[in-house]
Amino acid sequence: MTLVEAIDKRISCRAYTDVPLGQNALDELSALAGQLSEEGGFRIDIVGPSDGGAQLKLAARMFSGRVSTYAALIGPDDDPTRERIGYYGERLVLQATQMGLGTCWVAGTFDRDSVVVPMAAEEVLHDVIPIGTMPARQPFAQRTIRAGLRRRDKRPAAMYEGPTPLTEAPAWVQAGIDAVVKGPSAINEQPVVFVQEGSTLTATLPHLKRNLEYTDLGIAKLHFQIGAEAAGTPGSWEWGAPAAFIPA
Ligand SMILES: Cc1cc2nc3c(=O)[nH]c(=O)nc-3n(C[C@H](O)[C@H](O)[C@H](O)COP(=O)(O)O)c2cc1C
Numbered sequence: 687m688t689l690v691e692a693i694d695k696r697i698s699c700r701a702y703t704d705v706p707l708g709q710n711a712l713d714e715l716s717a718l719a720g721q722l723s724e725e726g727g728f729r730i731d732i733v734g735p736s737d738g739g740a741q742l743k744l745a746a747r748m749f750s751g752r753v754s755t756y757a758a759l760i761g762p763d764d765d766p767t768r769e770r771i772g773y774y775g776e777r778l779v780l781q782a783t784q785m786g787l788g789t790c791w792v793a794g795t796f797d798r799d800s801v802v803v804p805m806a807a808e809e810v811l812h813d814v815i816p817i818g819t820m821p822a823r824q825p826f827a828q829r830t831i832r833a834g835l836r837r838r839d840k841r842p843a844a845m846y847e848g849p850t851p852l853t854e855a856p857a858w859v860q861a862g863i864d865a866v867v868k869g870p871s872a873i874n875e876q877p878v879v880f881v882q883e884g885s886t887l888t889a890t891l892p893h894l895k896r897n898l899e900y901t902d903l904g905i906a907k908l909h910f911q912i913g914a915e916a917a918g919t920p921g922s923w924e925w926g927a928p929a930a931f932i933p934a
Contacts, residue, residue, distance in 0.1 A: 689912045692783040693865050699788030700828040702751035702818035706735045711785055712755065715817065718781055719757060726774035728761030731803050732817075738802035744816060745795035750825055753818035758803045763810045765900040769925060771812050772904025776869070779815060780912075788820035791870050791905075793898055813901070835874040842867050848882030858919035859887060862931075865913030866906045872898040878906040881928070891927040903927055 687695070707715075712734045719730040733739040733756050740754040759775050761767040779789045793813045801811055824832070842863045846852040852860060863880060871877065877899045881888045889907060891899050907923040910931070914921060921933040 687784045688916070689780055689784075690865070690916045692780040693868050693909060693912060696779065696783045696789070696868075696870070697824075697832060698790040698870055699816075699818075699820050699824070700749045700790060700831060701821055701824050702749075702753045702788060702816065703821055704752055704754075705819040706754045707787070707817065707819070711787070714785070715755075715757075715778070715782065718778060722774040722777055726770040728759070728767050728770060728774075729809070730775065730778060731758045731760065732756075733758055733801075733803060741800050741802055742814065742816065743797035743800035744792065745797075748795045748828075748831060749790075749816075750828060751818075751821075753816035755817045757815040757817060758801055758811060759813045759815070760803065760805055760809050760811055762808055765897065766925065768812060768897060768900035769904040769907075772901035772906075773908045774904075775813065775815060775901075776905040776908045779870075782817050787817050789815050789817050791815055791872075791901075793872060793901070838874055839867065840876045845876065845878065846880050846882070848880075855882065856919075858914040858917040861917035862910035862914040865909040869905050869909040871902040871905065872896070875899070875902065876906075877902050878927075880910070887931045888928045889923065889931070900927075 716732045719732045723730045735754040739756055742753060742756050757778060759771045782789045791813055796814055843852045845863050848855055877891055879890050879892050881890055891903055919933050921931050924930050
């Protein structure tokens with residue numbers, strides 16, 4: 687499965703079976719988490735069944751079943767860290783998707799006291815990402831939660847400001863934004879707007895309401911980059927907002 691296919695397939699999975707992850711899957715995720723933590727300058731700890739992963743309490747009104755593994759995303763309490771958590775954490779989510787596993791970004795609807803990871807004084811637990819096996823079909827309640835949130839989806843054109851309508855923008859910009867629309871964002875707010883001025887494409891956050899927009903920004907940048915590269919324009923983002931996309 688390519689990363690573009692993983693973007694198509696990924697959903698916020700809110701129902702898990704009680705089949706724990708195998709050791710190979712745990713090893714693969716832990717190795718990637720180590721690599722991403724180093725690149726991102728924050729901590730992604732994979733908490734597996736033998737480390738107390740099954741103690742994670744997700745809110746029963748949103749989730750069914752029990753996961754025995756999750757990623758804990760930990761670092762300083764600032765916006766640059768939140769953005770990096772989004773960018774690198776979503777890389778882990780897409781890898782888990784490629785492995786056939788279910789994931790969900792969770793910043794609010796869980797019991798923080800059920801997280802068993804030790805933290806230093808300057809660190810906070812930003813989010814958890816349960817990682818587990820999925821039932822063949824999400825139960826009705828969880829499908830309803832997702833449908834309710836996704837009903838507010840922005841149209842791709844609402845995420846773009848440029849000299850032409852989005853439909854006349856370069857194919858790589860359209861592909862990038864298409865990949866962003868499919869991505870996760872807190873309460874599906876989809877806060878990032880891409881602005882084309884001259885030859886520069888910039889990611890902006892026009893309406894800051896809460897601090898999770900920076901995590902959404904990191905996720906959106908990764909998705910955009912994957913979509914643009916698949917459409918023939920690889921590149922990378924500067925950090926922050928507004929920040930430019932630098933074609934390779
Ligand atoms: C930073 C972040 C935090 C989130 N926190 C929660 C949460 O606390 N509880 C929850 O059920 N979903 C949470 N989500 C999942 C979003 O609701 C979901 O991504 C959005 O509704 C889009 O749906 P989809 O991911 O299934 O495509 C979060 C997503 C992100 C990116």
